[in-house]
Amino acid sequence: MTANSAERLYEGADWDFATLQRIHDACEKIAKSELGLDVYPNQIEVITAEQMLDAYSSVGMPLYYKHWSFGKHFAHQEAFYRKGLMGLAYEIVINSSPCISYLMEENTATMQTLVIAHAAFGHNHFFKNNYLFKQWTDADGILDYLDFAKGYVAQCEERHGRLAVERTLDAAHALMSHGVDRYPGKKKLDLRAEEKRAGQRRSHEESAFNDLWRTVPTGPLKSASTLSDERRRTLLGLPQENLLYFLEKSAPRLQSWQRELLRIVRHIAQYFYPQGQVKVMNEGTATYVHYRIMTRLHEQGLISDGNFLEFLQSHTNVVFQPDFDDPRFSGFNPYALGFAMMQDIERIVVNPEDEDREWFPDIAGTGDAMAVLRDVWANYRDESFISQFLSPRLMRQMRMFHLHDDPAETAGIRVDAIHDERGYRRVRRELARQYDVGFIDANIEVVDVDLAGDRRLMLRHTVIKGARLNEADAKRVLQHLADLWSYDVSLAEVDATGTLLGEHVSSPRGIPAAA
Amino acid sequence: MHIVDRRLNPSSKSLENRQRFLRRAKALVQGAVKKSAQDRDIKDVLEGGEVSIPLDGMNEPRFRREGGTRDMVLPGNKKFVEGDILPRSGEGSGKASEPGEGDGEDAFRFVLSRNEFVDLFLDDLELPDLAKRKLAEAESEGLHRAGYATSGSPANISVTRTVRLALARRVALRRPSADTIAQLEAEIADCDEPRRSELLVEIDALKAKARRIPFIDPIDIRYRRFETVPKPVAQAVMFCLMDVSGSMSEHMKDLAKRFYMLLYVFLTRRYRHVEIVFIRHTDRAEEVDEDTFFHGPASGGTLVSSALATMHDIVRSRFRPADWNIYAAQASDGDNSYADGDVAGRLLIEKILPVTQFFAYLEVGEAGGHPGFELSGSSLWTLYQRLQAEGAPLSMRKVSDRSEIFPVFHDLFKRRRHQERAAS
Structure with a gap:
């Protein structure tokens, strides 16, 4: 653009597709040349409020298999939306290549600019560069895989009945959060190949089927007791914390299509696994990027003062952090915390104080904020990000304090640390821990199977800090687990010292519908 | 960059999911509908509206932890210093607003459309089975497409079907195509005498054959057939x-x-x-x-x-x-x-x-x-x-x-x- 400052991207609130294109190009110029972002190609889709609600109910994905629970969420959210209790997000962005951003049609031109800068560049860069996404998700394959999943589920419903499929999916959904591999090592998921392999497996089974095998006499079975305990566990791949993986591979009575359904749910869970771990960083990145781009656009005279004020108004709403005693408070606002930390890092890099030099010797005063930030965005997740980059100054600014609530302590809740010299490190460590997946999800593993006896599946919940499982919910989930396993299931709750705190047991509700 | 306008896509993509949900919750929703019908004016009731059903049977359980010692970091400290003990209930404890604890969703509220509402409302009702109903169920008749026929009125000739059959017949009987004849005729122009007479004979034979095998034969002709069906x-x-x-x-x-x-x-x-x-x-x-x-x-x-x-x-x-x-x-x-x-x-x-x-x-x-x-x-x-x-x-x-x-x-x-x- 030949710096004709009078030439605005748009006037007023109206926009059309040409405007969107101009906005995108202007944002892209800043994002690439000034911020040095590296993004997937963008695809911008304009949708209505109803379509936004649709997207909400299927966790933001443009296509998904059919299941009643999505209908439930839709009904629920629609009721809230109609009553005006809930506003809709301005955008949804999908980690795929091309990166799809949904824009609501009723957004004003300024909002569209904000959203494009936020989603199509901020989130997009983060998706493409953060190590978690690189390691765990396959942005190229996800949409094809979802399409395959949708078709496969529909096909299963046709072949095996809707009820049987629904039961399997219900059970799989209940275990979804325990259907992820937490440790890399296995090769990266390639969803396209996965989809192809599922088809091959199926056709191989069909072509290799021969009823004669059933009639071949088998020799005396090798008694399970001849295997040593150790050997048996190794053969079963135990202990295993990916419950869905274990069931898919080892549940004795599942049909092959049921295994495939578990696999689908597991893959999708894996795809979403990183998103929960980088909520603060992801939103912080996007917010920081949109703030930089919008400011720059305003400086270049591409958007008017009035429109810039409109932007600032929604921006401040987004990064608003109520205090703990405010009725609106519901935990840390990831936008607010993320944005504040990004800005703080920029300040430390460009304009450090003595305290910052002491706390962040590596980055303080190096001068190139974008280089530092890009490195941070690529190589950290919430937990490590906070434990490394939360500065004392920001802790003071947000007036953070740490509460320790021990039920055994009758006097009350203790203020363990506050934003002072003695407390900085403890507050930072505790806050980082709040974002640590190791602490967020219950640690539940399959530990053994009683092969010689009643085939009982044994699980163990390692209790941390005395937090036991909710009794009613655990019972329901175990019921689903038992239905898939088709024999009894028991879950022992054990604390760090190995003391048994309690046990839940569940028996299957009769054989699976299609067995 | 692509911009795609999705607004024109068919709406209610999640309709199917919604129907599945309603089917699953049918007994509960029906109970709620009947109940709200008692409370409200019929006129309002039939407008559909919000119903609330208990979450039992509709919940999606997950492993959830509760109790134990908790640590939390909160923003907005005003007067606390390290070592303060805050009473568990009452003002200033910060307990009322802990993050991630909210699950008190024991009833599930959502909005039914008018049609859904009336369907459920009248679901177990049926028109009475009266003896006379047969008499009045006398049916009217309508026309329906019913394949093709070899006879019919000229207005109903199915051109594509007729031409397709004619083509098949011509190919099967090896009717020489106009192109082949034209080619041979072109060859006559520059060739020697013996070849020329040979070609003339051949062309004559081909032309005769083409005359014998018509382009369209009456047996090719098909008519669209309609059937009257009772409505x-x-x-x-x-x-x-x-x-x-x-x-x-x-x-x-x-x-x-x-x-x-x-x-x-x-x-x-x-x-x-x-x-x-x-x-x-x-x-x-x-x-x-x-x-x-x-x-x-x-x-x-x-x-x-x-x-x-x-x-x-x-x-x-x-x-x-x-x-x-x-x-x-x-x-x-x-x-x-x-x-x-x-x-x-x-x-x-x-x-x-x-x-x-x-x-x-x-x-x-x-x-x-x-x-x-x-x-x-x-x-x-x-x-x-x-x-x-x-x-x-x-x-x-x-x-x-x-x-x-x-x-x-x-x-x-x-x-x-x-x-x-x-x-x-």
């Missing part, structure tokens, strides 16, 4: 008969109106097209519009037969029983002049009942009355009761309170057991 009658007319003489109070009219509304909604679920005819009567009857029907002032004596006669006339002139399903609902406080009984009875038995699907008589009483406990019925009630005992297909109920309207309606149209068997 069920998909229209109904609903007659609302009401006594508007002085003895009918506003309350009674209100009861009648509610009943008519339910019947109308019910019929519109079953028929594509429903017409309503309002006939009000004192000692003479007239067809009126809705507003006059319910609110127009009228006075006079009471002759039920006049209304029945008017209805009969209207049926004869406008609603051929072969084309229309005829429903009638009569509301009255039960007064009728004694002398009119016989005339009305005869009219009903001979003229009205044979052509109607269903005839309901609703006797409305004052609020606080005790229908069903009266020792002697009203004159109309006694008359209809006698007819019913003689085997006339009449339905009759007494209503004196708003809350009874739906139960009475429900009772009249309850799905009978033998129908359930037939349906399943």
Whole structure:
């Protein structure tokens, strides 16, 4: 653009597709040349409020298999939306290549600019560069895989009945959060190949089927007791914390299509696994990027003062952090915390104080904020990000304090640390821990199977800090687990010292519908 | 960069999921619908709206942890210093607003559309299985495409099908194509004499063959075939008969109106097209519009037969029983002049009942009355009761309170057991 400052991207609130294109190009110029972002190609889709609600109910994905629970969420959210209790997000962005951003049609031109800068560049860069996404998700394959999943589920419903499929999916959904591999090592998921392999497996089974095998006499079975305990566990791949993986591979009575359904749910869970771990960083990145781009656009005279004020108004709403005693408070606002930390890092890099030099010797005063930030965005997740980059100054600014609530302590809740010299490190460590997946999800593993006896599946919940499982919910989930396993299931709750705190047991509700 | 306009995509992508959810929660939703129907005006109820169902059976369980020692970092410290002990309840403890604890969702509220609501509302109701229904189920006929035929009217020639068959035949019989002949003729122009005569013979043979095998033969010709198929009658007319003489109070009219509304909604679920005819009567009857029907002032004596006669006339002139399903609902406080009984009875038995699907008589009483406990019925009630005992297909109920309207309606149209068997 030949710096004709009078030439605005748009006037007023109206926009059309040409405007969107101009906005995108202007944002892209800043994002690439000034911020040095590296993004997937963008695809911008304009949708209505109803379509936004649709997207909400299927966790933001443009296509998904059919299941009643999505209908439930839709009904629920629609009721809230109609009553005006809930506003809709301005955008949804999908980690795929091309990166799809949904824009609501009723957004004003300024909002569209904000959203494009936020989603199509901020989130997009983060998706493409953060190590978690690189390691765990396959942005190229996800949409094809979802399409395959949708078709496969529909096909299963046709072949095996809707009820049987629904039961399997219900059970799989209940275990979804325990259907992820937490440790890399296995090769990266390639969803396209996965989809192809599922088809091959199926056709191989069909072509290799021969009823004669059933009639071949088998020799005396090798008694399970001849295997040593150790050997048996190794053969079963135990202990295993990916419950869905274990069931898919080892549940004795599942049909092959049921295994495939578990696999689908597991893959999708894996795809979403990183998103929960980088909520603060992801939103912080996007917010920081949109703030930089919008400011720059305003400086270049591409958007008017009035429109810039409109932007600032929604921006401040987004990064608003109520205090703990405010009725609106519901935990840390990831936008607010993320944005504040990004800005703080920029300040430390460009304009450090003595305290910052002491706390962040590596980055303080190096001068190139974008280089530092890009490195941070690529190589950290919430937990490590906070434990490394939360500065004392920001802790003071947000007036953070740490509460320790021990039920055994009758006097009350203790203020363990506050934003002072003695407390900085403890507050930072505790806050980082709040974002640590190791602490967020219950640690539940399959530990053994009683092969010689009643085939009982044994699980163990390692209790941390005395937090036991909710009794009613655990019972329901175990019921689903038992239905898939088709024999009894028991879950022992054990604390760090190995003391048994309690046990839940569940028996299957009769054989699976299609067995 | 691509910009895609998705706004024109078919909407309600999640409709299927919603239906699955409703199917799963059907028993619960139906209970909620019935309950809200009791609390609200019928008019509002049928508008659909928000219902709330218990979450039981609809929940999606996950492993969840609770209790234990908790650590939390919160923003906005104002006066705490390290080592302070905060009481667990009361002001300033910060406990009321802990993150990630909210699950107190024991009831699930959502909005049903009008259609969904009415479907569920009327789900266990069915049109009564009357003997006469067969008569009125006489069907009209419509045309349907039914493949192709070798004979038919020229207007129905199917060109593509004909040409396709002709082509197949020409290929099968090796009809020389015009191109081949043209090629040979071109070759004649520059070739020596012996070859030339050879070619001429060949061309002649080909031309002869082409003449023998026509381009289009009568056996290629196909006609689009249509079949007449019976179509069920998909229209109904609903007659609302009401006594508007002085003895009918506003309350009674209100009861009648509610009943008519339910019947109308019910019929519109079953028929594509429903017409309503309002006939009000004192000692003479007239067809009126809705507003006059319910609110127009009228006075006079009471002759039920006049209304029945008017209805009969209207049926004869406008609603051929072969084309229309005829429903009638009569509301009255039960007064009728004694002398009119016989005339009305005869009219009903001979003229009205044979052509109607269903005839309901609703006797409305004052609020606080005790229908069903009266020792002697009203004159109309006694008359209809006698007819019913003689085997006339009449339905009759007494209503004196708003809350009874739906139960009475429900009772009249309850799905009978033998129908359930037939349906399943």
